[in-house]
Amino acid sequence: MVIKVFLATSSGSTAIKKKQQDVVGFLEALKVDYTQLDIACNEENRKWMRQNVPEEKKPSNGIPLPPQIFNEESYCGDYETFFDAKEDNSVYAFLGLAPPPGSKGEEEEEYLEETQEEEA
Template sequence: MQPLTPYHGNHLLHYPRTTRVALFYQVKKHQQAVVGFLEANQINFQEVDITMQEEQRLWMYRNIPKDKQPERGNPLPPQIFNEDHYCGDYEDFFQSKENNTVSEFLRLTCHQTKTDSAS
């Protein structure tokens, strides 16, 4: 999913507040879907709030491959990593669920699943 940008071709586009709010809720919905799946399948994970951690946000932006970067702006969350390895974005995650290849997408090993309820 591409973030909203003020330019499309040579035309200036104005996005109403309702569009920005809808985008916010879509991002939250995608984040909840990923977290819900990981919790339901007892997969260890750490959720990082990049809005509050500048260093983590910059690290994330630097470690997303160039071919996954939008033409303008920054990639939208959720962006999924396994340690320092970039797995993909929500669309990649969703496709791996559809194809029943989430373990491969996340590069999981058997010791990366939860043994308790802490995350």
Template sequence: MVVRVFTASSLGFMAIKKKQQDVIRFLEANKIKSEEVDITMSEEQRQWMYKNIPPEKEPVQGNPLPPQMFNGDRYCADYDSFFESKGSNTVFSFLVLKSQLASKEEP
């Protein structure tokens, strides 16, 4: 599966841009197959992202902000949850992926 990271290129908030870059860099550094989906370029993709975030993960007010991560069509989480998983070294299970070590050991 490919991890899809929903981002927004036209947001003017530097904090969000840094979070998006952090996720993309981490995935690239760990050679995790990923696809960046820019929701500012596609209304269809933006609506798909909003529709597929579980209700309990939606913000109290407004729309969910990027980055949002999915493994295929399965929702993984937002940046805060991703950051927590990095700190606890559980990113691969968090993103529903086999660990790099396990995949190297398989024939």
């Protein structure tokens, strides 16, 4: 599975640039395999991204801004949901990936599974 991060390499917005750098930098720090897809220079990427962001996740103007994150064809979220996942230490779950062995995410996942089993 490959994580796809849709970016605008020639964005005039410093806020968008910072958000994009934050996402890419964090994925690199976690050593997550991802692909950057430019929507500024590639019309196909832009169309695909806009068509595949779920309707309820689109802003009121209907045009989702980068960065947008997908796991293959599955929508993960935008910067805000990525940031929330980062704050909650649930980035692997957000991305739909299994946490690497020994990581904090793996311990969290095991704990959640154990508590769900105890409740059942």
